[in-house]
Amino acid sequence: MKKIFVIILLTFANQLFGQEYSLDSVKMYEWSEVLAADPDTIFGITFEKKKLDELPQELSNFKRLISLNLKKNRLTSLPDYFSEFKDLVDLNLEKNKLEYYPIQLCKIASIKYLRLGANLFKNVPECIEYTTELIYLDLYDTPIYKIPNSLLNLKNLKVVDLSGIQFSPAFQKSWIENSANIKFVFDAPCDCFD
Numbered sequence: 001m002k003k004i005f006v007i008i009l010l011t012f013a014n015q016l017f018g019q020e021y022s023l024d025s026v027k028m029y030e031w032s033e034v035l036a037a038d039p040d041t042i043f044g045i046t047f048e049k050k051k052l053d054e055l056p057q058e059l060s061n062f063k064r065l066i067s068l069n070l071k072k073n074r075l076t077s078l079p080d081y082f083s084e085f086k087d088l089v090d091l092n093l094e095k096n097k098l099e100y101y102p103i104q105l106c107k108i109a110s111i112k113y114l115r116l117g118a119n120l121f122k123n124v125p126e127c128i129e130y131t132t133e134l135i136y137l138d139l140y141d142t143p144i145y146k147i148p149n150s151l152l153n154l155k156n157l158k159v160v161d162l163s164g165i166q167f168s169p170a171f172q173k174s175w176i177e178n179s180a181n182i183k184f185v186f187d188a189p190c191d192c193f194d
Contacts, residue, residue, distance in 0.1 A: 026067040083107035129153040161185040
């Protein structure tokens with residue numbers, strides 16, 4: 001269901017903003033397929049469900065990546081070289097064990113679709129405002145208790161998915177009222193954090 005929502009959202013965003021990007025526009029290769037390839041010819045790599053605790057150092061050679069799927073691994077952090085992926089548009093880090101929001105992502109302005117749902121970190125840093133191309137931010141089922149005000153500085157941001165996280169009615173109302181251009185996806189409010 002979540003994948004269908006993302007595809008619909010991407011289709012809507014492409015129509016609304018005239019962008020050429022879609023989930024199907026980049027060929028995704030398995031790591032074993034790219035080891036002998038020229039890194040400059042590879043734009044999409046998937047490591048989905050590989051049980052990785054860390055990313056291989058050799059991944060740093062693939063500087064032209066546009067799409068990277070790291071879903072369903074055991075990553076607790078990202079390597080320093082990650083901020084060198086300056087062309088990255090679509091990043092999926094769902095269902096890992098990230099203990100902190102990866103600061104390296106704040107140095108990648110090109111990211112448009114960022115999926116960080118079902119991780120362990122509790123807050124998003126103010127530096128998220130440097131991901132200036134961001135359209136879709138998925139934080140579902142991650143124990144976020146604080147959203148930075150700098151999120152409102154992201155002029156392209158259209159959707160923030162915070163489903164699966166308990167927020168008070170006042171918290172939800174405040175964010176919905178103060179961000180007319182951003183659709184926040186919340187679960188029904190609770191009386192737990194007033």
